[in-house]
Amino acid sequence: MPSITAVTIFIFGLSAFNHGVSNLISPRKALAAKQLQDSALPALNSFSVAIIGIGIYYMLAAYQENRGFFALTLGRFISARIFWVQGPAWRVIATWEAFSAGLTAVALAYEGYYGSPVGSSGAVESLRRPVWSISANPLLGWRYTGVWKQAPKNKALNLFLVSKQFHVEVQDVIRRLPNNYHVDIMFVKNYGLWTTSDFVKRPISRYIDKVTSTFRIFEPTDDLDDRFEDSLSFQGGDGGPGAAVWAFYDLLVSLSRHGPGYPGRQNSQGFIIKVIEVDVVTPTDGAAHTRLACRDNDEPWWLRWSDIEDGSEPVPEKRLANYMTTHLDAVLNASTDAIPYCKELYEHITESITFQLNGQEWKKRRMDDYLEKCNPSTWPQHYRSSRRCYAREIRRWLRWVRNRRFAIIIGAGPTSGRGIARVLAQHDSGNLAVALLARNADNLNNLRDSLRKETNGVLQSFPTDTQPENLRKAFKDIANHADFKDLKLKLAIYHVKHASKKPFLEETPEDFNASMQTYTTGAVVFAQEALKLMYEQNGGQTLLADTNGAKKGTIIFTGTLGAMRTNTGYAAYGATRASARMVAQAIAKEHSKFGVQCVHAIANGRITDEDTEETRTGKHMRAEDVGQTYLWLSQQPSSLWVHELDLRPAQESF
Known part of the structure; x- marks a missing residue:
């Protein structure tokens, strides 16, 4: 028969669990947090007294052979108290932690009272295994990550987020050493x-x-x-x-x-x-x-x-x-x-x-x-x-050695962006360090890791969207990063996409502005930051005549046929694509004389990042071929600069 101590601890744990859950799901919707805390706290406190006062003797008796169980008991109990004070949304977790600690305490008290026969796996072992499996796992249907996804309103209270931020800041400090x-x-x-x-x-x-x-x-x-x-x-x-x-x-x-x-x-x-x-x-x-x-x-x-x-x-x-x-x-x-x-x-x-x-x-x-x-x-x-x-x-x-620089590409996606970045990063091709920019941090990091394995090159990810403040921060982070701070910017590629198709009468100012932000405003800020960096790294805004024709860098806007003519349902798309084309022309007219080439490349056709029958027969463009074209543009001497070109597979209709 179980000892009185074990039964007592189990009853206290079970009552704490039942009492807490019944209060959390109470039909009294207007129940205030303070009332909820006052109503359920006695049960939790009773459980605390039971753990500390009654079970401590038997837990210590079993401590030498069961350090892991002892640590688990204390850990679950402490976590219950921490969760309880976070707010109503966390109290289901708190009561479950308390109940789990109670079950673990039962096993410890049971073994401490009856002892652990050497070489035996009888009643004690048969009790430990189910208790471990129950207390070490959350409620049925909950996953470990699911608990932490229920983040509190104050993000600073989530220790996982704090630790992640601390890790990022420490890595940033290390890079600056x-x-x-x-x-x-x-x-x-x-x-x-x-x-x-x-x-x-x-x-x-x-x-x-x-x-x-x-x-x-x-x-x-x-x-x-x-x-x-x-x-x-x-x-x-x-x-x-x-x-x-x-x-x-x-x-x-x-x-x-x-x-x-x-x-x-x-x-x-x-x-x-x-x-x-x-x-x-x-x-x-x-x-x-x-x-x-x-x-x-x-x-x-x-x-x-x-x-x-x-x-x-x-x-x-x-x-x-x-x-x-x-x-x-x-x-x-x-x-x-x-x-x-x-x-x-x-x-x-x-x-x-x-x-x-x-x-x-x-x-x-x-x-x-x-x-x-x-x-x-x-x-x-x-x-x-x-x-x-x-x-x-x-x-x-000699030209190859002297041109050891880096490139920036925003809109680094899994197809065309991937192929372009691969060409730029390969040692036998562009030999450039490449900064990858895109919105989705997880996808961007996966792309970076994959390209590193493929090219053995220098690639870093900088998650951002096209909002002006975020773009400026991304350029600042790139300039201060250990992989780029001693290199000059050679090539900046604006390669973003934004789907927008709807009847003209259904077009809203908000959707139109979103398209304008992506294709035009973002392009303006991106080009401004690239120009500032190129001038800063190459002795200022000096004329080609004063530098013997030395080229400072290249800016490329990837456009589409929508920049030249539009179609039904593409009012916002065509207008903003055309605006980006005008921005490229304005930059070229103003800054070519200072040694910065600006290109508007019209990608007219589907781009895939693989060698298929469609790419070999001229139905689709291959992403690496686009990358080679962009690299060629960045290498053009000052005696001949391309400003606008039409990229299309051989079988694409005109």
Whole structure:
């Protein structure tokens, strides 16, 4: 038979549940919250006394073997009290929590009174299982998420919403912190290159501000494993320690390909690093290393190779740094043999590589200076004439490297927006970081995650609609985001849709204004913010004549045939589409002379984001082809700009 304590606790829990529910569904509709609280509170308080006063002894007796049940009991009881004070809408949940806590207490009290036989799964276990299944689940038909969807009027009372907001704010703070990393590298002569410490944190962005590497040279110890001898190392020999230089190059490539983190971890995301600092320092044990065995004799030819002036004292750390810089110069000169290696560095290191000796800056190699030397116009005439094809390849590649920028597309949907963004983000196509804007945050985030997997590119989502204040906030967030703050805006695409078809007599001012807001007002604000950002990032509103024709960016409005002519039921649609076309013309007439191209593209036909028979035979447009066209527009030189074009599949009727 159950103990008196167990029966008492069960009765109190059941009475609390029944009393609370009967008051909540009382036919007295005008029952005030205070009356409801006063009427049901005694039952809850009685249950509280029962839990604390009567059952505590037996629950503690079973605590050692049932920590989970004990925690569940207290948790359900505390949650009941929290829910109760939130208001009438929450009191059904409060009474259910109290009843569940009562059932859990029954199991604890029962086991505490009778004990738990070792190796037995009899009455105690048979009681625990159904009690757990009942008390750990809400009422029949309720789901876990359903409870939290019944949010209180004051959103701050919902701990889940508060936690989510806190998470977003913390992530925003983290993005604003310097994205810097450090690694220690140890050269053991004739025994290899070793990392002596791992990076502290994972990168929060594919764009990294600075990586600092510290190099030290050590003599091998007596107990070093012989299996490591003659591995990739600082070996010396004719011409210097080539292996050490290649190890340094491998470090740079590894950073760009896989990013900071544990060495060897395969991220393969293609990181962009702004600054790399290489500090070559004296070993901490000084006495263990006084000279570098590298043909140290009276012949100074190897000193000239390492760029050490004749007569200077070649300290070991300076010698290693000289070998590094000399070989790096050879790699970055974009010669025929070195082009595969230099491309790897140019495409991922944007500003400079600085060499230091014991913490003091020694030589700084700016990537822009290297790029200037790579330009075929600096080559001797006979060399340039004999390598015309190679020169054209280098020029195309130089334009590609220098145009590392980002794009914004609003109206990033699952079909045409997806295909356009894919083309812009792919490394072998647009190589642009892409900011995706759309109304539905969940769909937008799913699109972002999917495109990241497809392109391995930089894509971020910024949920927004076309309201002026929301668009301005979105542009501000983009400009401050870690993935975009160091890049220039190259392309802004207004690609929104708004269905509107009804007889003219049924057209309302509200619906007309909604269409106007989507197609015209939103386009105006979007273009204004894009222009401001382009001018801010390119030295202001300067004339093409003053910048040697340098293009600042491209703005594209995706329109439809409705901008040219309308049809029955499309009064609002046609009027507002035509208005957007006029806005594009106004921007082009006013801002083309300042280096900003504005395009109105009429998409006349269905666009799909897949390769089908319809796209191959010219019945439908393929979204990626639209993206390639938009990318081509953004790459047009100032000698020829397209303002308006008609996009249509081959079989679309005119």
